[in-house]
Amino acid sequence: MIPVSSELASIIRAGGFHREYVADLIVDGQRVLEDVPLGSCELKSDGNAKVRTQGRAVFEYTDAWGASILPEDVTSWLTPYASYLNVSMRVTAGGVSEKVLRGVLKIVAVSDPVGPRTGFQQRLITVGSRVSLQLADAFSTTDRERFIAPSGPQDLSSTWAEIGRLTGLPLLRNVPDSGITRAVTYQENRLDAVFDLAAILGGTPYVNPEGKVTIQPDVSGDATEKLSMGPDGTVTSATPSDLTDEGIYNQVVVRTHDDSQSVVLATAEVESGPLRYGGPFGRVPFFASSQYVTSVEQARQYAVEQLARVSAVSSMAYSITCLPDPRREVGDVVPFEVDGRTLVGRIQEITLAAAGLMSLKVATGG
Amino acid sequence: MTVTLVAHPDGSPAPYVDVYADGFPAGAESLTVWRTVEGRQFKVRGLVDVDAAAGAVTILDFEAPFDLPASYRVEFKDALGALLEYSAPAVVTLSMPASAPAYAAWFHNPLDPASSVRVELRGQNNRQLTRPVDYEVFRVPGRSVGVAIFGGSRRGYERLVLDCVTMTAEDEGRFDALFGGYDDFTIPIVCVRAHPVTRLPATLFALVGAPSKVPLDGVDMGGQLWWGLEGDEVAPPPEAFVTALLDYAAFTAFYSSYAEFTASYVDYTTASRDYTIAGTE
Numbered sequence: 001m002i003p004v005s006s007e008l009a010s011i012i013r014a015g016g017f018h019r020e021y022v023a024d025l026i027v028d029g030q031r032v033l034e035d036v037p038l039g040s041c042e043l044k045s046d047g048n049a050k051v052r053t054q055g056r057a058v059f060e061y062t063d064a065w066g067a068s069i070l071p072e073d074v075t076s077w078l079t080p081y082a083s084y085l086n087v088s089m090r091v092t093a094g095g096v097s098e099k100v101l102r103g104v105l106k107i108v109a110v111s112d113p114v115g116p117r118t119g120f121q122q123r124l125i126t127v128g129s130r131v132s133l134q135l136a137d138a139f140s141t142t143d144r145e146r147f148i149a150p151s152g153p154q155d156l157s158s159t160w161a162e163i164g165r166l167t168g169l170p171l172l173r174n175v176p177d178s179g180i181t182r183a184v185t186y187q188e189n190r191l192d193a194v195f196d197l198a199a200i201l202g203g204t205p206y207v208n209p210e211g212k213v214t215i216q217p218d219v220s221g222d223a224t225e226k227l228s229m230g231p232d233g234t235v236t237s238a239t240p241s242d243l244t245d246e247g248i249y250n251q252v253v254v255r256t257h258d259d260s261q262s263v264v265l266a267t268a269e270v271e272s273g274p275l276r277y278g279g280p281f282g283r284v285p286f287f288a289s290s291q292y293v294t295s296v297e298q299a300r301q302y303a304v305e306q307l308a309r310v311s312a313v314s315s316m317a318y319s320i321t322c323l324p325d326p327r328r329e330v331g332d333v334v335p336f337e338v339d340g341r342t343l344v345g346r347i348q349e350i351t352l353a354a355a356g357l358m359s360l361k362v363a364t365g366g
Numbered sequence: 367m368t369v370t371l372v373a374h375p376d377g378s379p380a381p382y383v384d385v386y387a388d389g390f391p392a393g394a395e396s397l398t399v400w401r402t403v404e405g406r407q408f409k410v411r412g413l414v415d416v417d418a419a420a421g422a423v424t425i426l427d428f429e430a431p432f433d434l435p436a437s438y439r440v441e442f443k444d445a446l447g448a449l450l451e452y453s454a455p456a457v458v459t460l461s462m463p464a465s466a467p468a469y470a471a472w473f474h475n476p477l478d479p480a481s482s483v484r485v486e487l488r489g490q491n492n493r494q495l496t497r498p499v500d501y502e503v504f505r506v507p508g509r510s511v512g513v514a515i516f517g518g519s520r521r522g523y524e525r526l527v528l529d530c531v532t533m534t535a536e537d538e539g540r541f542d543a544l545f546g547g548y549d550d551f552t553i554p555i556v557c558v559r560a561h562p563v564t565r566l567p568a569t570l571f572a573l574v575g576a577p578s579k580v581p582l583d584g585v586d587m588g589g590q591l592w593w594g595l596e597g598d599e600v601a602p603p604p605e606a607f608v609t610a611l612l613d614y615a616a617f618t619a620f621y622s623s624y625a626e627f628t629a630s631y632v633d634y635t636t637a638s639r640d641y642t643i644a645g646t647e
Contacts, residue, residue, distance in 0.1 A: 015504075015513030016514050019517065062604075064604050064605040116553060118551050119552060120609075125604055229506065230506075233507075234513075236507065323504060324515060
């Protein structure tokens with residue numbers, strides 16, 4: 001959950017407020033526009049995506065000098081090169097108005113330019129201009145970066161420092177640091193290397209709403225504010241998501257090498273319940289490997305960790321629609337009500353648009 | 367620092383307020399003049415981010431509203447573009463000309479005050495002035511009443527009926543030109559000023575997408591024509607732009623020599639306010 005003032009929290013619970021997306025435009029480190037309302041903005045955070053937060057918006061601009069915001073060259077403000085939008089949802093009710101920062105997002109695509117112009121003394125001036133933007137968090141840049149030669153960690157003492165070195169982004173060190181267990185050769189894609197490093201710290205890396213690299217621990221944290229129905233509730237519907245057997249496994253096979261390049265093998269199976277190995281679900285293996293796993297003991301432990309992820313967590317998910325709540329984040333552990341029962345799950349996906357309800361996908365543990 | 371305001375209800379081609387400001391504070395590099403009417407602020411067209419070096423600025427404000435106190439103040443900025451200070455406000459009330467009925471209204475293209483046309487607002491006894499709010503109401507199971515969530519601010523007037531009558535054939539042609547001719551780039555945003563009894567916004571910028579002439583078939587109305595207009599309130603076109611009523615050509619046409627010109631005025635600011643010679647070229 002993104003922390004906000006207690007006044008704002010009570011407004012969000014009660015409903016009956018104004019909400020709109022506003023953004024500051026940062027071009028190559030310089031803030032050039034402040035608090036610009038964004039039209040048709042929708043942000044989606046997906047915990048299973050490498051680039052977690054992505055979105056779209058319509059940017060409208062008008063000024064006293066008839067200037068246009070439409071991109072003309074690489075130094076224009078709205079270009080998919082060096083321009084970022086700090087996107088906030090502003091919530092207003094009565095005298096309380098607060099902005100909740102939802103993402104420091106890079107402009108990755110600019111489309112549909114519209115710039116109506118009017119004649120004025122033998123020339124044309126722009127009367128308001130508008131473009132559509134695609135946005136994505138800073139990992140979209142890291143995902144395009146490559147190691148130009150086989151590379152490995154420069155310093156094995158700190159995984160966090162190595163993540164910082166690879167991404168060049170600010171860090172929020174929210175989990176304890178540890179050393180890198182083994183000098184390896186990174187995958188060519190820098191973002192893949194960052195994901196491998198974060199696995200050592202026991203989590204998935206993502207860029208948080210403030211634009212800092214953070215790790216979402218595999219282990220669930222404390223429960224956040226409940227999503228309830230009824231007289232004080234905000235949930236309009238909570239239904240099980242579509243179920244498929246796609247992406248569900250009941251065995252993890254770890255295949256890796258030790259320092260002398262001998263094969264290390266370990267497996268872990270679901271032993272009971274409907275997903276039990278060899279039961280009605282069959283024998284469905286998930287092959288895992290990690291360059292940082294070098295001993296049989298580590299491989300066993302790694303297999304057990306991975307088994308929880310590939311068999312249980314995604315086995316049951318609920319789609320929840322509720323009143324917009326800009327405090328929620330992917331990875332939050334949230335109790336929620338379904339038909340009078342209270343379940344606890346972890347938010348996997350959030351879609352928060354400028355209009356309509358907020359939709360969440362919440363995975364419940366087994 | 368003084369702001370001098372003189373209302374000209376019988377001004378030509380439309381009533382206006384003569385705005386003159388001088389005595390700028392030290393360090394002022396640029397200035398913008400703001401007009402506040404009933405709590406709404408507008409930049410005064412033509413006096414947006416203008417250079418303060420001349421020591422005085424002047425404009426005829428054709429967007430001043432009728433019969434409402436309008437407060438003008440000047441915002442000064444320093445060389446870095448940071449706010450230096452605001453001047454003390456000066457207030458003026460521009461009354462409707464005595465000869466005009468209360469249902470008279472002036473329409474003009476904001477970028478060109480010379481296009482002003484006086485019309486009579488008629489045929490709209492069922493006019494409704496609507497300013498909607500963007501909202502959604504959601505139903506939460508277990509809550510008997512829905513929960514409303516609002517998006518953004520209340521909007522300006524929408525589908526505003528501005529039906530009117532032009533009185534002469536000449537006015538009809540000029541009025542039609544406000545909305546654009548063939549093969550030009552005019553955007554049909556008009557500035558409308560009417561008496562407060564109409565309850566229209568004091569200074570209304572309306573986008574009229576489909577103006578229609580409504581002739582009475584076979585009846586000679588003596589040059590009068592009824593117009594069916596429906597507009598949405600929009601932001602004014604860029605405020606920095608305005609077509610000057612008085613330009614260099616007017617001076618070269620009026621004076622036979624530069625010496626004659628310089629002898630006629632104490633300084634350039636005075637010259638730039640001598641609208642008596644406008645249109646003589």
